[in-house]
């Protein structure tokens with residue numbers, strides 16, 4: 436058993452000072468006020484400890500892509516762990532049904548081992564007119580039988596366009612299997628999106644991006660997703676995909692308990708600018724912005740969750756709200772009830788931030804995975 440003394444921490448009560456977090460066998464055994472002393476006390480100093488980040492939409496990082504198999508996936512997860520992401524869904528972009536099924540089979544052992552919190556299928560059941568960086572050749576109408584054959588391989592979330600033929604039936608099948616149905620890369624109208632939510636959609640995939648832009652007479656899926664209290668909306672807080680005013684407004688309107696900050700990061704994350712690859716398409720990264728090489732679309736991001744948190748705070752979102760959106764809400768949305776907050780009985784997934792909100796240390800299930808000097812270099 437070890438007790439961590441920290442100057443500040445974000446707990447379910449909010450931002451509190453002088454907190455002792457007791458960790459026993461990977462689990463938080465108590466959270467108390469006041470700074471303890473004793474042989475088992477580790478003083479973390481002037482840091483703010485927040486719950487480990489949960490990224491429910493990420494394709495890769497550190498030059499590795501989750502679609503490249505278990506070894507690359509392990510390294511991509513390790514890259515994001517250095518940035519405070521203690522749980523993530525490995526997002527698999529559109530591919531042929533055979534290739535995608537094979538990817539899920541390959542990655543399933545990592546889900547069973549807890550290296551990945553699950554898999555996220557982003558495609559190929561997407562609307563071509565809102566495809567973003569997805570290869571149009573691969574897109575198709577939803578295939579319920581295929582979905583049922585792969586969901587058991589550790590799949591936790593499926594993004595699809597509900598307006599496609601078979602879309603609503605697929606949403607019902609996904610939901611009945613205990614998997615999260617997400618609306619994304621969709622041209623759904625407001626009414627179609629309302630219908631999709633009734634059928635079971637509980638997540639809006641990178642709200643605004645890959646969707647019909649809201650119009651005051653046809654507000655599209657964006658408003659349907661924002662207004663329904665059952666839905667969590669993903670936001671890419673990189674300052675590129677969304678204007679900071681929009682980011683702050685969505686957090687204010689929906690509240691942090693319904694917003695999940697995501698990275699949508701690709702393998703190029705943490706790598707120098709230049710040419711990279713995403714699901715078979717060439718991607719050019721310029722000043723950290725990833726676009727298809729022909730410039731026709733953004734192609735994911737090079738964001739990490741610590742940057743997402745800082746960008747959100749810089750958009751004038753209260754710090755505690757940003758933390759809830761980075762950790763607590765995505766954990767709850769994915770049914771990861773053993774994590775997402777600093778509270779007794781939960782997994783000891785902790786991130787210590789310096790006064791500038793840079794990562795100083797990361798703990799995953801009670802194991803310290805980052806030393807401060809390393810984190811400084813990587814952040």
Ligand SMILES: [Zn+2]
Pocket residue numbers: 492493494526557699735
């Ligand atoms: Zn994505």
